[in-house]
């Protein structure tokens with residue numbers, strides 16, 4: 750995996766850690782959520798709480814797919830496409846969280 754640095758805590762993102770990408774770059778999902786919690790208005794805190802649970806589930810799902818061992822060659826492409834789908838969902842949820850104000 751390529752090396753990424755979290756723009757909030759400035760630590761390297763390690764394999765198996767949950768992270769996402771925003772316009773500002775790569776960020777641990779926990780760092781991202783706690784930063785957003787401080788930035789957004791009181792009325793959107795509940796939305797943030799729910800979306801952060803959704804994102805966490807999606808990221809867990811991604812890591813789970815990365816963990817599948819011993820994939821026969823003839824299924825790798827299918828798994829890659831499934832991974833892409835979930836990655837896209839993570840991107841959408843991250844964008845929704847970024848847009849809360």
Ligand SMILES: [Zn+2]
Nearest residue numbers: 755758777780
């Ligand atoms: Zn971080």
